[in-house]
Amino acid sequence: MTLTGWRRILNRVIYIPQRYVLGVLGLFALANSFTMRVCLSMTITQMVVQSQSSEHIIGETCPDPSLNSTTEVAESISNETMIIHRGRDRYDWDEATQGFLLSAFYYGYVLTHLPGGLLAEKFGGKWTLGLGLLLTSVATALTPLAVDYGGATGLFIIRVIEGFGEGPVTPAFVLLMARWVPPSERSRFGAMIFGGAQIGNIFGPYVSGLLLSDGGDWANVFYVFGGLGIIWFLFWVLLCYSTPNSHPFISDEEKEYLNKNVAASGLHKKLDPVPFKAILRSAPLWVLVMAAIGHDWGYFTMITDLPKYFSDVLKFNIKETGLMSALPYIAMYICSFIFAGLCDLCVRKKWHSIGTGRKIYTTVSSSVPAVFIILASYSGCNRAAAVGLFIASMAFMGGFYSSVKINAMDIAPNYAGTCSAFVNGIAAISGIITPYLVGLLTPDQTIGQWRVAFWTVFAVLVGTNIVYLVWGSGEQQWWDDVDKHGYPPGWKHGPLKKRQVDKEKKIVYPKHDHSPLSTD
Numbered sequence: 001m002t003l004t005g006w007r008r009i010l011n012r013v014i015y016i017p018q019r020y021v022l023g024v025l026g027l028f029a030l031a032n033s034f035t036m037r038v039c040l041s042m043t044i045t046q047m048v049v050q051s052q053s054s055e056h057i058i059g060e061t062c063p064d065p066s067l068n069s070t071t072e073v074a075e076s077i078s079n080e081t082m083i084i085h086r087g088r089d090r091y092d093w094d095e096a097t098q099g100f101l102l103s104a105f106y107y108g109y110v111l112t113h114l115p116g117g118l119l120a121e122k123f124g125g126k127w128t129l130g131l132g133l134l135l136t137s138v139a140t141a142l143t144p145l146a147v148d149y150g151g152a153t154g155l156f157i158i159r160v161i162e163g164f165g166e167g168p169v170t171p172a173f174v175l176l177m178a179r180w181v182p183p184s185e186r187s188r189f190g191a192m193i194f195g196g197a198q199i200g201n202i203f204g205p206y207v208s209g210l211l212l213s214d215g216g217d218w219a220n221v222f223y224v225f226g227g228l229g230i231i232w233f234l235f236w237v238l239l240c241y242s243t244p245n246s247h248p249f250i251s252d253e254e255k256e257y258l259n260k261n262v263a264a265s266g267l268h269k270k271l272d273p274v275p276f277k278a279i280l281r282s283a284p285l286w287v288l289v290m291a292a293i294g295h296d297w298g299y300f301t302m303i304t305d306l307p308k309y310f311s312d313v314l315k316f317n318i319k320e321t322g323l324m325s326a327l328p329y330i331a332m333y334i335c336s337f338i339f340a341g342l343c344d345l346c347v348r349k350k351w352h353s354i355g356t357g358r359k360i361y362t363t364v365s366s367s368v369p370a371v372f373i374i375l376a377s378y379s380g381c382n383r384a385a386a387v388g389l390f391i392a393s394m395a396f397m398g399g400f401y402s403s404v405k406i407n408a409m410d411i412a413p414n415y416a417g418t419c420s421a422f423v424n425g426i427a428a429i430s431g432i433i434t435p436y437l438v439g440l441l442t443p444d445q446t447i448g449q450w451r452v453a454f455w456t457v458f459a460v461l462v463g464t465n466i467v468y469l470v471w472g473s474g475e476q477q478w479w480d481d482v483d484k485h486g487y488p489p490g491w492k493h494g495p496l497k498k499r500q501v502d503k504e505k506k507i508v509y510p511k512h513d514h515s516p517l518s519t520d
Contacts, residue, residue, distance in 0.1 A: 018250045019180045019258070022240050023189055026173060027196035029236065032229045033133055033166050034200025034303075035207075036140045037105060039225050040159065041307045042208035042322060043218045044101065047147075049092050061446055062381035064315045093152060099439025102304050104156040106431030108163025113428065116168020117421025118274070120175045124242030125417070129172035130233055136165030137229025144219035170424045175417030178409050179243045182261040184348055187357075190406040191340035191398075198333035198398075201303055202326045209322015273497040274418050278479035281493070284411050285419060287471040291404045292427035294366055294464025295397070298373070298457045300431040302328065302394060305438045305453075312445040314383050324387055328394035335398030339364065343402040354410055355474025358403045362472065365399035366465035370458040372396070377454040380447060404468075411473055412480040 093101070112132070120128040139161045146154035173193055181189045204225070211220045241247040244258045279285060306328070310321045343357045352360070372393035379385035408419040437456070442449040478485035482496055 017254050018241075018244070018247055019189075019254070022176065022180055023192050025232075025236055025240055026176070026193035027199065028232055029129065029133060029169070030173075030194060030196030031199035031203065032225070032232050033136065033169055034197045035204035035225045036136055036162060036200075036229060037166065038201060038204045038303050039140075039208050039221050040102060040105075041304050042205050042212065042318075042325065043221050044098055045307060045311045045321065046212050046218050046318060047091055047093075048098060049090050062313060062315050091151065095439040095443050095445070096436070097152060097439075098308075099436040101152060101155055101159065102435035102439075103432045104159035105163040105166075106300075106428055108160040108165075109167045109431065110163075110425055110428045112164050112167025113171060113421040113425025114418070115421075117171035117175070117417040117419075120168060120172040120417040120421075121271070121274070121415070124246075125172040125176040125179070126236070126240055126242045128168045129176070130236045130240075132165045132168040132172070133229055133236075134165070134233045136162045137226045137233065139165065139226075140222050140229065141226030143222040143226075167425070168421075171417045171421035174406070174408055174420035176242070177406070178413045178416035179262065180258065182258070183354075183409075184261075184344065186406055186409060187340040187344040187347075187402045188337075191336040191401045194401045194405050195333050195336045195398075198329040198336065201329035202333065205307060205322045205325035207322075209319045209325075212322075213317075213319040271414055272482075272499045274415055275479045275482070275496045277493055278477075278496060279412075279415070279419065279422065282411075282477055282479065283471060284473035284475075284477060285408075285423070287468055287473075288404065288407050288411070289423050289426050290464045291362055291366070291407075291468035291472065292423050293430055294461050294468075295400050295404055296427040296430040297434060297460040297464075298366070298369060299397065299400075301434045301438065301453070301457050302390070304431070304435045306390065308445075309450060310387075313447060313450060314381065314386060316383075327387065328391045331391045331395035332398045335395045336401045337398075339399040340402045353474060355472065358407050358410065358474045359469055359472055361399035361403035362468050363399075363465055365397045365403060366461045366468075368396040369393040370461035373454050374458050377447075377451040407472070407474065411475065411477045413476065414480050 116128060116132065139158050143155070143158050146158035148154075150157065177186060177189055177193065207224065208221045210216075211224065212218060244250055244255050244262075247255075307321050307325045310316045310324050311318070314324075316324055339361055343361060346352050347354055347357055370393075372389045376386050376389035376393065379389060408423055409416045412419045438453045441453045441456075476485070478488055479496065487495075
């Protein structure tokens with residue numbers, strides 16, 4: 001449809017390619033979602049009663065620079081797990097309980113991944129994503145109320161609800177990119193949009209540290225980030241749409257360009273039902289799941305537990321912890337663009353295939369960070385060395401956005417939402433396991449105990465990387481477009497379901513009575 005009237009005038013006066021508008025608001029969406037996801041990692045250090053240094057094992061903990069400072073006066077309240085420090089509520093939750101609370105978000109996050117992908121494909125990414133983040137924003141703003149009335153139980157429940165809202169975010173964005181972004185631009189858009197997670201990881205801890213310093217009320221952290229998420233939702237609803245062909249302000253030139261270069265732009269016929277029986281038998285997809293598990297195991301350990309390591313082991317104060325926790329993600333964000341530009345350049349120049357590029361940057365974002373994480377664990381109480389090595393580890397993780405994160409669009413552009421949901425939903429189970437496991441492995445918060453936790457990260461990152469190098473793929477799979485690719489030799493599981501009637505155009509599609517390769 002050609003733009004006319006006021007839409008044409010507005011488009012010519014303020015011409016911005018609408019895929020870039022989507023990209024910028026996508027960046028802010030991921031930034032908001034991650035500030036709300038990770039803010040508890042900082043806040044919980046001020047919500048709980050800190051154990052005294054005398055409880056630790058001598059020689060296995062770092063000296064506390066503030067040991068000789070004035071001691072806080074604590075008043076225990078009978079029959080409660082709460083202690084008052086400078087007028088703020090603190091709770092006597094042990095390390096295992098804290099790990100359980102930090103993992104609560106991922107219980108909801110895992111459960112809504114696949115439904116979120118299906119909803120995005122059925123109703124469009126705009127509303128699936130927007131309403132999901134709105135739910136998370138409201139729940140975040142209500143977190144202090146939930147803790148006041150429900151304690152640890154209330155916090156666990158509200159964090160699960162926050163996870164419910166964020167579950168559809170990644171599959172919806174993968175689907176939106178498959179609809180809006182040409183293959184030659186996907187690494188850069190992937191870095192821009194999903195790099196918003198690092199913006200959230202930068203500002204989440206840093207702003208939290210500022211709000212919590214000098215005795216600040218920990219509830220303010222949740223109010224600020226929840227409010228920002230609600231404001232973002234208003235802009236998203238007004239400016240973004242699920243497909244180029246449904247956008248009222250897109251230029252004719254951009255629409256024509258996208259319809260020509262993006263197979264899933266919305267110009268083509270509606271999709272057949274999701275081929276679950278083929279998806280569940282797809283080796284490249286399961287290998288992608290393994291690679292995603294490896295990355296998430298390392299990444300979630302860092303975003304969830306690194307603030308505790310800085311605070312409890314290296315003995316940074318809360319403001320310093322916020323700054324130190326932000327620095328690795330600044331490096332990761334910058335490097336994600338460097339790696340994305342290199343990957344797109346090499347693919348465009350045909351120096352290597354898409355599949356080879358995905359394997360290169362999966363290795364960059366898995367095995368290389370694993371080495372730096374282990375080196376950091378052996379740096380002991382050398383603060384500068386530890387922080388520098390953690391920064392290096394997260395910098396190389398920036399290659400993830402040019403590899404595993406967007407690989408679902410390569411192997412299944414038509415079902416990118418469902419496949420991304422499947423991959424990320426299973427991989428996100430790491431977010432349930434790792435905080436609780438770290439809590440169990442580090443009951444005394446000693447350097448030796450943390451080293452064991454980091455060795456588990458190393459093993460998972462390197463092991464899953466090897467699996468992906470051997471069996472990973474960057475090619476569209478046959479089941480993503482069976483009319484184009486046909487059935488593979490030896491397929492014995494019957495025909496895939498076909499959509500019978502296009503109700504809008506009254507087109508009847510033929511139904512496969514048998515596998516095209518059947519010899520009957």
